Amino acid sequence: MASDSRPERTRDAARTKQRLLDAARDEFAEYGIAGGRVERIAAAARCNKALIYAYFDSKDALFDAAFAAHVQAHLDRVNFDGTDLPAYAERLFEIFEDDPAVIRLASWYRLERSNGPGLPAVISANQTRLEKLRQAQSEGTLTDRWDATAILVLVQSIASAWATLNPEFSATTAPDRPTRRLAVIDAVSRLIAPD
Amino acid sequence: MASDSRPERTRDAARTKQRLLDAARDEFAEYGIAGGRVERIAAAARCNKALIYAYFDSKDALFDAAFAAHVQAHLDRVNFDGTDLPAYAERLFEIFEDDPAVIRLASWYRLERSNGPGLPAVISANQTRLEKLRQAQSEGTLTDRWDATAILVLVQSIASAWATLNPEFSATTAPDRPTRRLAVIDAVSRLIAPD
DNA sequence: ACCATGTCAATAACCGGTTAGATAGATAGA
DNA sequence: TCTATCTATCTAACCGGTTATTGACATGGT
Numbered sequence: 316m317a318s319d320s321r322p323e324r325t326r327d328a329a330r331t332k333q334r335l336l337d338a339a340r341d342e343f344a345e346y347g348i349a350g351g352r353v354e355r356i357a358a359a360a361r362c363n364k365a366l367i368y369a370y371f372d373s374k375d376a377l378f379d380a381a382f383a384a385h386v387q388a389h390l391d392r393v394n395f396d397g398t399d400l401p402a403y404a405e406r407l408f409e410i411f412e413d414d415p416a417v418i419r420l421a422s423w424y425r426l427e428r429s430n431g432p433g434l435p436a437v438i439s440a441n442q443t444r445l446e447k448l449r450q451a452q453s454e455g456t457l458t459d460r461w462d463a464t465a466i467l468v469l470v471q472s473i474a475s476a477w478a479t480l481n482p483e484f485s486a487t488t489a490p491d492r493p494t495r496r497l498a499v500i501d502a503v504s505r506l507i508a509p510d
Numbered sequence: 511m512a513s514d515s516r517p518e519r520t521r522d523a524a525r526t527k528q529r530l531l532d533a534a535r536d537e538f539a540e541y542g543i544a545g546g547r548v549e550r551i552a553a554a555a556r557c558n559k560a561l562i563y564a565y566f567d568s569k570d571a572l573f574d575a576a577f578a579a580h581v582q583a584h585l586d587r588v589n590f591d592g593t594d595l596p597a598y599a600e601r602l603f604e605i606f607e608d609d610p611a612v613i614r615l616a617s618w619y620r621l622e623r624s625n626g627p628g629l630p631a632v633i634s635a636n637q638t639r640l641e642k643l644r645q646a647q648s649e650g651t652l653t654d655r656w657d658a659t660a661i662l663v664l665v666q667s668i669a670s671a672w673a674t675l676n677p678e679f680s681a682t683t684a685p686d687r688p689t690r691r692l693a694v695i696d697a698v699s700r701l702i703a704p705d
Numbered sequence: 706a707c708c709a710t711g712t713c714a715a716t717a718a719c720c721g722g723t724t725a726g727a728t729a730g731a732t733a734g735a
Numbered sequence: 736t737c738t739a740t741c742t743a744t745c746t747a748a749c750c751g752g753t754t755a756t757t758g759a760c761a762t763g764g765t
Binding site: 348350419424426429431433442447461462471472476482485487488 | 515542544597616617618620621626628636637640656667671672680682683684688690693699
């Protein structure tokens with residue numbers, strides 16, 4: 316959001332593009348693609364609406380660019396480790412808690428862009444993870460009561476459990492963050508614990 | 511969708527209202543609130559757009575009505591059982607697999623209607639479930655390593671794990687439905703298994 | 706001067722919501 | 736039974752505001 320700190324009066328396309336990406340991320344995280352307004356994005360980026368169509372081709376393309384950039388940033392951070400899934404789940408949990416926008420963006424993406432080829436970065440990241448899990452299984456350091464895909468899906472689902480709560484749950488008293496984190500770590504540990 | 515099977519030429523407000531609710535459910539499940547078009551809903555219900563505003567007040571209210579009706583139907587079906595959580599998760603899983611619209615509607619609801627009071631039916635259903643879980647815990651028939659809220663959240667998250675996959679996962683070969691169901695049941699069983 | 710960078714203003718389409726009126730069926734009086 | 740009346744149900748046409756998108760123009764840097 317606040318990616319430019321200096322007065323920076325000079326024209327700088329790269330910087331402007333980044334401001335647009337940041338503004339688009341916030342706008343789309345809040346309202347989704349259909350609900351997001353390019354007018355608001357341009358205003359938040361302190362530039363003209365037409366620039367969006369100069370730098371990106373369309374509203375959809377802008378969403379894709381913003382989403383890809385955001386996902387890439389987090390992909391670098393999670394640092395998947397097939398030999399320590401509880402720690403992986405914990406890092407995922409921390410990301411979702413620190414940055415609620417990422418789960419909302421991913422949800423919008425799933426709902427509004429379910430067609431399309433999918434992000435290459437995510438696809439290759441998934442494949443790498445599945446390979447690591449299968450290797451750990453063949454080495455005997457990871458349970459093979461489920462196949463690798465199921466394990467990855469279950470772990471990620473548990474890690475994001477608290478981030479995808481129904482609005483109805485907020486009313487009830489939810490545990491505090493340390494308790495939630497522990498629940499995630501424990502759940503994954505039990506899931507993959509050897510018999 | 512096909513709730514009226516007979517020619518049914520006569521005017522029937524209840525039936526028309528139901529057609530609108532069904533059409534709204536399909537439209538909103540596909541496109542969400544912001545992306546849903548009342549024109550399409552009216553066309554699918556074979557009636558005029560203005561009728562929507564006669565029977566319901568607004569697009570948002572129509573979504574709420576359609577969502578509440580759909581949720582209520584499934585609430586009656588799940589039949590929560592605090593003493594057999596794997597079976598509960600299995601029933602949830604079957605619902606999500608049989609009717610993908612329910613998970614999409616719930617996602618839209620969470621994203622686009624996160625404010626608002628929440629559905630009373632869901633709130634009271636949650637409270638009832640939490641009470642049942644707490645009672646099972648106090649009776650010693652359910653683990654108390656987590657509090658009831660965490661257990662419910664984790665179980666529901668696991669049950670919906672396969673229904674909330676990223677589009678990128680569809681590319682990879684996902685297990686078949688019986689395998690997915692077993693993974694859900696086993697995961698919940700392990701989660702709540704006594705030490 | 707020249708090009709990248711950015712602004713301005715217009716436009717065509719669209720969308721949620723409204724209004725006045727038509728039509729079918731029920732009701733009641735004779 | 737026949738018909739005038741009434742009401743719920745439904746429709747066609749329209750409106751004001753909003754939206755994404757574009758082409759012509761300005762400006763700054765080098």
